[in-house]
Amino acid sequence: MTDSTETTQASGKRHDLVVFGATSFVGQILTRYLFERHGVGGDLDWAIAGRSEAKLSDVRTALGDGAAGLPLLMADAADDDALADLCASTRVVISTVGPYALYGEPLVRACARSGVDYCDLTGEVQWIRRMIERYEDDAKASGARIVHCCGFDSIPSDLGVWFLQTQAEIQFGETCESVRMRVKAAKGGLSGGTVASMINIAKEAGADPQLRKELANPFSISPDGHRSTVRQPSLKGAEFDRTLNAWLAPFVMGAINTRVVHRSNALQDDRYGKEFTYDEAIMTGRGLKGRAAAYAMTGALGAFFTASAIGPTRWVVEKLVPKPGQGPSPEEQASGFFDLRFVGRTGNGKTMITRVTGDRDPGYGSTGKMLGEAGLCLAFDVPKDQPGGFWTPASLLDGKLLERLQNNAGLVFEVLETR
Template sequence: MPGPWSASMASHDIVVFGATSFVGQLVCRHLWQRYGADGEMRWAMAGRSREKLESVQRELGAEAASVPLIVADSSDESSLEAMVKQTRVVLSTVGPYALYGTELVKVCAERGVDYCDLTGEVQWIARMIDRFEATAKGSGARIVHCAGFDSVPSDLGVHFLQREAEDQFGAPCKRVKFRLKAASGGFSGGTVASLINALKEASADPKVRKRMADPYALCPSTSEPRPRQPDVRFKEYDPDAKSWVAPFIMAAINTRVVHRSNALLGYAWGYDFQYDEAVMTGRGAKGWMGALAAGGGLAGLMGAIALPPTRWVMERFVLPKPGEGPSPEAQEKGFFDVRLFGTTERGDTLTVKVYGERDPGYGATSRMIGEVAAAMAAQAGEGARAGGFFTPSVLLGDRLLERLQAHAGMRFERLSP
């Protein structure tokens, strides 16, 4: 096995791998606007094609010609080795990660180089933890999955709510509900490709299907009993949100990340902590109809993707493809607005708001992962480090919270009490 990483050996703080992808270009634009070519963070762009990397440079502007370029391919381990040994943090946008991400995680874990990505693929994350966590702990590599819309608003939102609960009540919330109140933005082609691949894996392997259905799929094993988790599967009325709610497509990954955060914190919120996510559709008959339509629509979409004949039609004629995304105008106009409702063991209640500018799948996500990588790079230069697989909130906590509010267009606010 190659030797571990040393911060003093790195010529870059961050390397964006997949810089020519749609979201990769947005990440590069964010880092360029934040740091230029010679700011406090030294960063580089990486991908399979030098020609395409040079095109991204030109899009950023003439001065970006000094941003270093690295040619590397996800299927060529030697090129990944050469890339990884030049940096403190690898930021990867190359998905679906179950198809293209394993070798890079392996190399980072062996080399002791930090890594973050945008995956929402539960089955793949679980495999990476099983295969490489011991290696990462030994080398000092810190691996952070789900550093975009899935699952930063959920993970950092719960972190913020629990911090406020401890401050207000001296105790954490045992029951937390995430409710997406409103959002504007389209499906990410990369997210769709990852979803389709995950459903293919689940259809082919009952063990994968069972693990994906487990809300504790990403948690370390424990002998402690775990409660049955609430799960909005169709439509229901939520008295805390005072709204009808429907299933949220990202809940399948976000809930697993939040439960892993609790586990990595030594079950600071309790072994009996409960968490679920849903979409608010409003009050009265209109809200009821909205929840009915949303629940039925999501069930129909998932059913169509799960069946090979309809999946073929959806992939070719309906769903966005990797590399496709909204216009700059649509990205700017997009947003998301979340409410988190928490209840302590003795019945105290707390509500917080998480708001983000720009469309969730691209404009907001690119800034989130950019700030995750920058926070990791800053930590990497501070000396002592413990390796392993972390969630964004457990590794970065309030430091990331501050960065997201200062540089990623996000707000975390306590609404009540």
């Protein structure tokens, strides 16, 4: 063991934050982002953690000059004692170890019980529900603030709605009772870890009718009793949007983003309204070309989840998609982007259209930056007396995170039109 390596047992100090799973695809992106923003031994006291010292050392070496002093902490995702030691060494843990439904619970349990703040980039709604049911009482008792979904799903959607509603309050004097998010454009690839999570969701849902029912419930992670009597919109196939003059197809991330937005509304005491409606879709263009693309995208999405849910065909999907640890190249990440449009309407018929854009591949280059800023926001911006529990990005980090994202992470939030 080198002099610059410390074990969780040997560390007597509390770091500001620790990146757990630093050797994963997104973990490496996140680690480089933090290093380039803060270096080592400067204003941020941080460390990277995982189960393999050799792989962690490789990640540190790849950072280049100035990284030799970055602490390496050893902990396996299934080792409760090591995770307890890890929590004792830091104030905030950022986890990139997925699929979270397979590997994430022990760390959430350790943070919830030890009072350590936590964030991750999961999009696995069924796992989030289980974590809330099992550990929210522990987090409230210990003071741990747990924030899931701090990547592309669901920060742009969650803070995008928060931003629109804040502007509506300023300009209209009221919030919008309905908001629709439309992906106007995006460029980026999938990593093996994300695909593995999607396949695992389909596998679990295929074997569990109750889970399929839960996944169809837009309030599945909202507090008990938080429901609306208004039917929530949910795009199932190709459709034409007259407001934006474009054809639409279902957006794969909408299944988690809508749930997070509704939980944010509940945790803000129904700030958006008790009968607030929200949905997401992807714009495929205009005319016959846009129509054809919408139907093709709908069919491809349905085929993927159907094949992933059935054992005999799942192995074919797994052979064709990227493996865990694989993903877009640095050049592909840098050339990626996303452009999301939000259309909000008040009960009095006023309309606001806003935009959220990002300057990197949404799922990886941009997600790494968003996740890093969420962890830094937990470490430095959230008041110490803010209660523990399972929060969302908008309900806990709100404008503090939005400011960080605009100043540091290449995101832009802007109002395009009011009428």
